[in-house]
Amino acid sequence: MRRIGLLGGSFNxxxxxxxxxxxxxxDALGLDELWWLVSPGNPLKPRKGMAPFPARMASARAxxxxxxxxxxxxxxxxxxxxxxDTIRAIKARYPADRFVWLMGADTVAQFHQxxxxxxxxxxxxxxxxxxxxxxxxxxxxxxxxWLRRFVRPVARARHWTDxxxxxxxxxxLPPDPTSATRLRALDPDWHRRFSERRGAPVTLHKE
Ligand SMILES: Nc1ncnc2c1ncn2[C@@H]1O[C@H](COP(=O)(O)OP(=O)(O)OP(=O)(O)O)[C@@H](O)[C@H]1O
Ligand SMILES: O=C(O)c1ccc[n+]([C@@H]2O[C@H](COP(=O)([O-])O)[C@@H](O)[C@H]2O)c1
Numbered sequence: 001m002r003r004i005g006l007l008g009g010s011f012n013x014x015x016x017x018x019x020x021x022x023x024x025x026x027d028a029l030g031l032d033e034l035w036w037l038v039s040p041g042n043p044l045k046p047r048k049g050m051a052p053f054p055a056r057m058a059s060a061r062a063x064x065x066x067x068x069x070x071x072x073x074x075x076x077x078x079x080x081x082x083x084x085d086t087i088r089a090i091k092a093r094y095p096a097d098r099f100v101w102l103m104g105a106d107t108v109a110q111f112h113q114x115x116x117x118x119x120x121x122x123x124x125x126x127x128x129x130x131x132x133x134x135x136x137x138x139x140x141x142x143x144x145x146w147l148r149r150f151v152r153p154v155a156r157a158r159h160w161t162d163x164x165x166x167x168x169x170x171x172x173l174p175p176d177p178t179s180a181t182r183l184r185a186l187d188p189d190w191h192r193r194f195s196e197r198r199g200a201p202v203t204l205h206k207e
Pocket of ligand 2: 007008009010011037039041042043044045081082083084107113114116
């Protein structure tokens with residue numbers, strides 16, 4: 001049994017904040033691996049301004065180098081867009097492993113708009129990663145009205161495999177203010193550097 005964290009994201013592009021939060025979460029949760037699930041298209045985000053999937057994958061691979069982070073195209077392969085469907089498919093594909101869903105504090109505010117979010121929360125434990133400016137709002141988020149009763153103490157973080165979902169933990173990690181929105185504003189054409197790269201596609205998931 002491997003202990004695997006899943007961080008879903010647009011990675012438009014992947015950045016230092018993703019890497020730092022992921023390495024800290026690997027430590028806090030005692031993970032064997034952390035998979036970055038590069039989303040073919042976040043159902044709640046506009047397509048405009050979204051770089052091509054291969055460029056986002058390549059930026060994630062570059063940022064994940066030499067670590068326990070693995071970059072995954074699972075959603076593109078499985079044809080899933082909604083996290084509830086992705087988790088079901090991953091658990092079916094890797095029945096021997098245990099999974100925890102990771103999300104930055106900023107995403108909790110919208111969680112009640114996710115497809116079947118209560119069912120999702122009942123299918124996988126959730127770890128919320130602190131993000132500067134969003135920690136207070138995350139605890140006050142609409143979905144927390146229901147999720148609050150399932151909050152686990154941070155001192156038990158490494159015992160997440162003992163929990164039955166719903167279970168949610170708020171991890172306090174060293175703050176990193178990096179955001180992809182800001183990076184795109186500074187360098188809107190960032191994806192050109194990656195789309196020109198050639199080479200055999202490396203994949204975590206065998207056919
Ligand atoms: N600096 C950060 N600190 C904590 N969590 C982060 C940070 N950056 C991203 N995350 C989390 O990583 C996941 C994927 O993030 P995403 O790829 O959307 O990056 P982003 O910087 O939030 O992008 P954008 O600004 O385009 O919305 C989300 O759950 C997000 O909350
Ligand atoms: O399942 C949903 O309804 C849903 C709605 C919005 C976002 N998500 C997922 O949340 C993750 C973070 O997305 P993003 O674009 O904020 O990086 C990514 O894996 C998305 O697929 C999922």
